[in-house]
Amino acid sequence: MYGKSIASALAVLLAATPATGQEVIELPAEDRQLASALDEVYRVGSALGEDWEQFGNVRRVAFDAAGQLYVFDNQADRITVVGADGGFRRAFGGAGDGPGEFRSPDGFAVMPDGRVVVGDLGHRGYHIFGADGEFERMVRMAPEPGTARITDLLPDRGGEAVYSAVGAQLLRFRSGTTARTTPPTSRPVERLNLDGDVAAKDTVAEGWLPPGGDRTGRPIGGRPSFELPPRQVFGPMMLAGVLPDGSVAFSDSSAYAIKIARPGAGVLRVLRRPLQPTRVNERVIENERERRAALAAAGRGPRMVVNGVEFFPQVEHLDRVGVFTEVSIVRGLRTSWDGEIWVQRHGSEPGDDAGPIDVLTMDGRYVGTYPAGAVALPDAFGPDGLAAFVEQDEMGVETVVVKRLRRSARQENHPEPPRD
Numbered sequence: 310m311y312g313k314s315i316a317s318a319l320a321v322l323l324a325a326t327p328a329t330g331q332e333v334i335e336l337p338a339e340d341r342q343l344a345s346a347l348d349e350v351y352r353v354g355s356a357l358g359e360d361w362e363q364f365g366n367v368r369r370v371a372f373d374a375a376g377q378l379y380v381f382d383n384q385a386d387r388i389t390v391v392g393a394d395g396g397f398r399r400a401f402g403g404a405g406d407g408p409g410e411f412r413s414p415d416g417f418a419v420m421p422d423g424r425v426v427v428g429d430l431g432h433r434g435y436h437i438f439g440a441d442g443e444f445e446r447m448v449r450m451a452p453e454p455g456t457a458r459i460t461d462l463l464p465d466r467g468g469e470a471v472y473s474a475v476g477a478q479l480l481r482f483r484s485g486t487t488a489r490t491t492p493p494t495s496r497p498v499e500r501l502n503l504d505g506d507v508a509a510k511d512t513v514a515e516g517w518l519p520p521g522g523d524r525t526g527r528p529i530g531g532r533p534s535f536e537l538p539p540r541q542v543f544g545p546m547m548l549a550g551v552l553p554d555g556s557v558a559f560s561d562s563s564a565y566a567i568k569i570a571r572p573g574a575g576v577l578r579v580l581r582r583p584l585q586p587t588r589v590n591e592r593v594i595e596n597e598r599e600r601r602a603a604l605a606a607a608g609r610g611p612r613m614v615v616n617g618v619e620f621f622p623q624v625e626h627l628d629r630v631g632v633f634t635e636v637s638i639v640r641g642l643r644t645s646w647d648g649e650i651w652v653q654r655h656g657s658e659p660g661d662d663a664g665p666i667d668v669l670t671m672d673g674r675y676v677g678t679y680p681a682g683a684v685a686l687p688d689a690f691g692p693d694g695l696a697a698f699v700e701q702d703e704m705g706v707e708t709v710v711v712k713r714l715r716r717s718a719r720q721e722n723h724p725e726p727p728r729d
Contacts, residue, residue: 351395372691409444550644
């Protein structure tokens with residue numbers, strides 16, 4: 310019964326989206342296998358390497374239009390720029406209270422021209438750096454009720470703005486300026502305009518808020534709470550990526566429905582595959598409990614930062630937030646510079662996030678699927694087929710590997726499928 314209500318809620322949301330120009334595209338049910346076609350270009354990061362590449366905690370990576378790699382080291386509060394040849398270019402940032410120095414940084418976006426935006430809850434603002442790494446200015450965060458949060462920042466390639474998805478992976482949070490008095494009704498995708506002294510938010514699309522609501526902003530004893538992320542185990546993630554034309558691709562439900570929205574127009578297109586979420590039962594829950602216990606014992610698993618302190622959610626998190634009634638299909642989403650949408654599904658086990666990866670195009674073509682384990686979901690895409698992967702060895706040393714996708718080989722072997 311509950312599963313039907315989830316499907317009904319999704320249908321209502323789709324119907325509630327402005328209908329003008331909206332297109333729903335049904336993609337094939339059967340996977341068409343893609344062969345892995347990635348060639349290594351260079352790698353940086355080593356305990357025995359140069360000082361600049363001894364990373365402490367690679368939080369995020371990104372590329373600019375020239376193919377330069379930007380590595381945000383969350384432990385050193387530093388951004389390192391690597392040239393297209395793998396050589397050191399410059400580094401900037403650092404902890405402190407001065408111009409361009411960080412207190413509690415997280416979430417960063419790299420513009421095509423090399424300018425960088427870094428969110429900083431300690432300063433309650435967004436640092437903006439020029440393409441040369443020099444600090445330009447700070448834009449204050451707008452006051453907001455409830456808990457102030459930072460999720461991934463995604464660059465708007467056509468303007469002085471970044472995108473953020475409420476409900477996406479929470480990177481940092483602190484108490485808001487005032488307590489929230491009314492609960493939210495959605496998980497919006499927002500565009501943050503950074504033209505002025507204070508960031509201005511515009512809602513691009515309203516993402517679905519699952520039953521149970523958003524608890525991180527509700528006051529407890531007059532103060533905003535510091536609960537763990539409200540998403541139930543196996544519940545729908547809020548995943549988003551920016552496309553070359555300025556639209557946003559996002560997933561917000563347990564079904565396979567990739568929505569494409571544009572500022573001022575809402576959802577324009579929905580890409581769906583007829584894949585059904587797995588129902589959750591006691592066996593699924595017990596297997597997930599054992600998996601989380603093993604990760605916690607090994608010091609691995611999802612990391613959280615609360616008021617500057619990093620920790621690993623333990624098994625109790627499963628009991629604290631509850632378990633969703635079905636296993637959400639989509640576990641990861643990235644968008645490339647040429648408009649591809651890479652969608653990672655869960656694996657053979659419900660708790661396995663590293664399943665097959667579908668490759669779609671922004672106009673609604675299904676290119677094919679990389680089998681589970683054939684290729685990892687890139688941590689960042691760059692121009693000319695570049696992709697960056699953050700890897701960690703058995704000693705915990707982090708390395709960033711840059712590879713290039715051989716697109717021509719893939720396109721020759723997998724021509725455009727016929728459209729219904």
